[in-house]
Amino acid sequence: MAKTQKLLPFKQPEKSYDVVIVGGGLHGLATAYYLARYHGIKRIAVLERRYIGFGGSGRNTEMIRSNKRAHETLPFYKESLAMWYDLSAELDWNLMAQQKGIIALAHSDPEMAAMRMLSDSQRRAGIKIEMLNPSELKKLVPSLDVSDKPALPIFGAQFHPEGGTVHHDAAVWGFAKACARYGVDLCVGVEVTGIKLDGTRVTGVDTNLGHIAAPKVHVAVGGYSSQIGRMIGMKFPVVNFAMQVMTTDIMAPFLDHYVASPRLHFYTQQTLKGDLILGGPLDHFQSWGSYTTWEESADRAVKIVEYFPDLAHVRIVRTWSGLCDCTGDSAPIMGGCGIDGLSLDIAWGYYGFKSTPACGKYSAEYIATDRVPEKIKHFGLDRFFNRRLVREVIL
């Protein structure tokens, strides 16, 4: 009989903790890690009802970038991107981070103009951005069809050289192992069924394994935040949509960059394994279910073959979808929610994966100090009441 060794020391939760983190995805693990390592909080539990990395952490498209629009969010994403590239060393675990460079295609002159404007706001935040014409683009991505054959020919592109990819499972493992190393209790199969309040103070959580007392509870549940909202009698400004992702056959390496088209809503990259990941828009109707459809697969296939004609005989072999919990302004909700000790890290929608390290860092800072850090001060839930929505876009 082969000797087996558990890779992660999962635990049964104790009766009380200093901080309880609900949700064992990347954001929850990252927050626990920064709390344990940099804020000296000893007794932390991460409660996960399914398994570590179940939700969006395992079902994203691995893209990390900071080419966003709003001046409120740009410094945050810039820091998060820089942190990703240092994390392999910090976590002592290879996250397979690759600085591939992200190319966003434009298919008309007005789009080029819009991209130049976008680029200017990004440059002002200190993010490296270049505009490319079709012949420069062809040099970077030889397999791309920059002729006038496609229905919407390529007019140019925005190049974000600092963007890239990180292996999502490696990231989950890295943070989980680091958490275990710094003494965080990882509790899987523990479902939070209620949040216990004493007036406007949180005192703990009820779970399927009984009550766990904690003066601080952090909600990092990804697409499942509305259920937490109902436990405390609140609604959140969040609607769930499914985003479908496909992968293709494995091919020899031919695509070094992440290529996206904001107008046509598709993006693709070739993984280290050799398959293409095809990402795209959110489905247009609200959903809590994980499903994939023929319509979306066909749509991605048509678009990818339009710009990479050599891929005409490549098959889509695997599909999945993840939940995107979207706010009206495409910016997240971080910080408090009017209940002492209860902090939120929700509504990441399209951008949860790339923001993980900064999110963990600043959530931890907020929990440890009770002060809202400068970089996340625009992400509070109160912005929906005092008309301070963030001018972010989905792209």
Added chain:
Amino acid sequence: MAFLIDCPNCGRRNPYEFNFGGECKSAPAQGADMKAWCNYLFFHENMPEFQDEWWFHTMGCRDWIRVRRNIATHEIRSIEE
């Protein structure tokens, strides 16, 4: 697709023919304060259970319909014009 929408005018159709109009909510009464309007505009139930929602048949009869759908399983209970 995982489900079809039985449009009262056009019959059973693919949901990609429709535009999704969100959860049915009732607007605050006239003279309601800003907080009530913000709640109405931005905040949603968004729970994995049956909800009434608006759909617009863009590629069909171009009519708004009310659909009672479970957003986790996509099971549809009732459809009204």
